[in-house]
Amino acid sequence: MELLHIIPQFLISGLTFGAIYSLVALGFVTIARASQIINFAQGEFVMLGGMVTFFFIKNVHLPYLLSAFLAIGVVICLGFLLHLLVIYPLRKASLPILLLATLGASLFLSSSSALFFGTLPKALPPFSGKDLLEIGGVSLSAQSLFVLIATFFVLFLLYILSHYTHLGKAMEASSTDPLGADLCGISRHLMTFLAFGVCSGIGALAGIFITPLFYVSYHSGTLIGLKGFISAVIGGWGKYGGAILGGFILGVAESLSIAFIPAGYKDGVAFLILLLILYFRPKGILGSPFMDSRRW
Amino acid sequence: MRKSALSFIFIFIFALSLSLSYSAEKSPYKIGVNFELTGPWAEITKTLRNAMVLEVERINQRGGINGKPLELIFEDNGFEAGRAAANMTKFTKDPEVFLVVGPFEDTLQATTRAIAEREKITNIIVCPSNRVLREMKQRWAFNIAHNDIIVSEKLVDLSLARKYKKILVFHAAHPLAQTLAEYYKRFGEEKGLKVFISPETHKHTDIDMTPQLIKMKPIIEKEKIDAFYACTSGPPGPIVCKNFRALGIKIPILGTHAFGFGFIIALGGEAMEGVEFPGAKPVVFDQLDENDPAKSINIEFDKRWRERYGTPSDQIAGYGHDIIGLIEDSIKRVKGKVTRETFRDALENTKGFKGTHGLYSFGPAEHDGLSKKDLVFVRIEGGKFKRIRFPGFE
Numbered sequence: 001m002e003l004l005h006i007i008p009q010f011l012i013s014g015l016t017f018g019a020i021y022s023l024v025a026l027g028f029v030t031i032a033r034a035s036q037i038i039n040f041a042q043g044e045f046v047m048l049g050g051m052v053t054f055f056f057i058k059n060v061h062l063p064y065l066l067s068a069f070l071a072i073g074v075v076i077c078l079g080f081l082l083h084l085l086v087i088y089p090l091r092k093a094s095l096p097i098l099l100l101a102t103l104g105a106s107l108f109l110s111s112s113s114a115l116f117f118g119t120l121p122k123a124l125p126p127f128s129g130k131d132l133l134e135i136g137g138v139s140l141s142a143q144s145l146f147v148l149i150a151t152f153f154v155l156f157l158l159y160i161l162s163h164y165t166h167l168g169k170a171m172e173a174s175s176t177d178p179l180g181a182d183l184c185g186i187s188r189h190l191m192t193f194l195a196f197g198v199c200s201g202i203g204a205l206a207g208i209f210i211t212p213l214f215y216v217s218y219h220s221g222t223l224i225g226l227k228g229f230i231s232a233v234i235g236g237w238g239k240y241g242g243a244i245l246g247g248f249i250l251g252v253a254e255s256l257s258i259a260f261i262p263a264g265y266k267d268g269v270a271f272l273i274l275l276l277i278l279y280f281r282p283k284g285i286l287g288s289p290f291m292d293s294r295r296w
Numbered sequence: 297m298r299k300s301a302l303s304f305i306f307i308f309i310f311a312l313s314l315s316l317s318y319s320a321e322k323s324p325y326k327i328g329v330n331f332e333l334t335g336p337w338a339e340i341t342k343t344l345r346n347a348m349v350l351e352v353e354r355i356n357q358r359g360g361i362n363g364k365p366l367e368l369i370f371e372d373n374g375f376e377a378g379r380a381a382a383n384m385t386k387f388t389k390d391p392e393v394f395l396v397v398g399p400f401e402d403t404l405q406a407t408t409r410a411i412a413e414r415e416k417i418t419n420i421i422v423c424p425s426n427r428v429l430r431e432m433k434q435r436w437a438f439n440i441a442h443n444d445i446i447v448s449e450k451l452v453d454l455s456l457a458r459k460y461k462k463i464l465v466f467h468a469a470h471p472l473a474q475t476l477a478e479y480y481k482r483f484g485e486e487k488g489l490k491v492f493i494s495p496e497t498h499k500h501t502d503i504d505m506t507p508q509l510i511k512m513k514p515i516i517e518k519e520k521i522d523a524f525y526a527c528t529s530g531p532p533g534p535i536v537c538k539n540f541r542a543l544g545i546k547i548p549i550l551g552t553h554a555f556g557f558g559f560i561i562a563l564g565g566e567a568m569e570g571v572e573f574p575g576a577k578p579v580v581f582d583q584l585d586e587n588d589p590a591k592s593i594n595i596e597f598d599k600r601w602r603e604r605y606g607t608p609s610d611q612i613a614g615y616g617h618d619i620i621g622l623i624e625d626s627i628k629r630v631k632g633k634v635t636r637e638t639f640r641d642a643l644e645n646t647k648g649f650k651g652t653h654g655l656y657s658f659g660p661a662e663h664d665g666l667s668k669k670d671l672v673f674v675r676i677e678g679g680k681f682k683r684i685r686f687p688g689f690e
Contacts, residue, residue, distance in 0.1 A: 006513065120339045123562065123563045214503040220503060223503075259511065
């Protein structure tokens with residue numbers, strides 16, 4: 001009885017986390033769709049989104065909205081730089097090498113952030129003044145709703161990009177059929193370059209939306225990046241819908257699991273779900289465009 | 297000719313040995329400092345380092361102690377137990393280093409304490425000891441900050457003064473938070489409080505405690521809990537408060553003395569309003585009693601700190617000030633040569649040293665310097681720390 005009473009609250013908390021994981025997962029998927037690269041610096045973009053916004057508000061004394069837009073701009077530039085300095089010079093290397101390179105870039109970004117912005121955690125104020133909503137005995141912070149809205153807004157934009165624009169289609173073609181893309185005169189390097197811009201922008205947006213819920217510190221990108229990656233794999237590596245689905249499944253499962261087991265095992269639940277998915281349906285719930293479905 | 301050359305060499309050697317012995321006379325007191333200068337606590341330890349440097353420069357400008365200057369040798373342990381141990385070992389190998397200050401954090405101290413015990417060198421640790429370490433009765437380790445016993449006693453006083461009957465404790469999963477919770481339960485129940493320790497804990501790295509708090513919500517409603525004790529330190533403190541208020545629970549929140557760090561309020565924002573905790577004196581030094589010696593020491597130190605660094609001093613800077621003060625005080629009391637052994641004995645015999653945090657007294661059975669009298673009740677109000685008083689409980 002008592003358990004039934006608190007389950008709705010767990011669901012709400014899980015949905016909030018689901019939205020966060022989805023938002024991060026969308027960044028992973030964007031890069032994967034354009035170049036098949038797994039960009040482990042995605043979590044760092046999320047961290048930098050919050051960090052740079054905080055910097056503009058507190059140190060430059062700009063208004064919230066302007067700081068947020070500037071931060072997105074700065075992080076997108078960093079995304080472009082990451083491509084120019086790390087990915088492009090390694091264009092002839094194999095995927096595992098690129099993966100390690102992004103991992104190195106992620107360490108570099110988090111350590112530099114510690115040097116520039118300091119190591120103490122930082123918080124942003126919530127977007128709306130009155131933050132607490134109460135619906136039928138279940139409390140919900142308005143900020144969680146904003147995160148939810150942001151997730152679906154980004155999904156919508158990405159859907160438009162990949163289905164209704166030449167640019168989006170060219171990006172996708174350069175990963176799914178490199179030879180075909182080359183023959184059509186699509187510059188694959190340019191497409192990857194642009195994809196890094198898009199994914200760092202999504203990351204920064206995620207960071208700005210979730211920092212008011214928690215806080216941001218130089219090492220907070222790692223875990224959130226990892227969870228976003230897991231979400232993308234669970235849902236189906238390379239599918240926008242899969243990223244969203246995976247994110248929500250992970251968020252809700254983690255949150256609900258705590259109703260039954262001690263909270264210390266929460267992170268374990270994420271990896272357990274990942275293992276189960278990899279055992280029984282390696283291409284993810286919605287299937288992955290990068291995996292030969294005949295093999296599985 | 298040859299004779300004069302020979303005598304010249306002799307004179308030269310004699311002069312050299314004289315100058316060597318003279319410089320040995322003037323060679324500094326070397327202190328090893330083993331801090332988390334990088335990693336999550338980097339900014340906190342930077343404050344601590346700045347405070348120690350400020351104090352050492354002041355002492356050296358006055359001509360040092362017994363005519364010899366102090367010298368700090370900094371090593372960074374990067375918040376890793378392995379590097380903390382390596383630094384500690386390195387310092388013990390330098391015969392001129394007679395004392396090691398650091399690490400800062402609770403989780404690193406066990407390692408360096410063990411090395412200090414083996415190598416027979418004094419180790420001053422900033423964070424408080426916990427029950428397990430204290431019961432080992434190590435001879436060479438000393439702790440500066442208020443320990444779990446006195447903080448728990450003071451918090452029980454606060455609960456009694458506020459007439460709370462039932463308190464729910466939500467503690468972090470590290471040894472210090474655990475013993476803080478246990479002592480609070482023990483002392484509280486002796487005084488007739490009903491203390492529930494939640495089976496749910498949280499980790500230092502958790503960024504959201506909502507699920508754990510949701511599980512506690514029915515207990516709070518069923519048992520009619522009067523107050524909630526967030527037994528934790530660092531960023532989890534404000535996170536717990538934020539998540540707690542986001543669930544719409546309105547009961548008062550109690551905190552530990554680690555809530556006195558300035559960044560806590562910035563991080564928690566409005567959720568921190570009304571949080572009460574047993575705080576260190578530097579947190580509210582301008583509101584201390586006029587006859588409290590800590591007040592004038594803090595005012596004087598704060599002035600010098602502002603002149604040098606441009607920001608107000610805080611609890612952490614106060615620890616740095618007190619560490620150097622304690623070292624100076626002990627060296628002055630050493631009779632004869634300052635060695636690792638004589639310094640330890642002098643430090644252990646410190647009685648009533650006046651620092652920014654209050655009065656430090658050590659003894660063979662007491663390696664935590666401060667006592668319950670060195671804590672005051674603090675409430676967060678309007679984004680500031682405010683001292684609160686309860687007649688009969690000061």
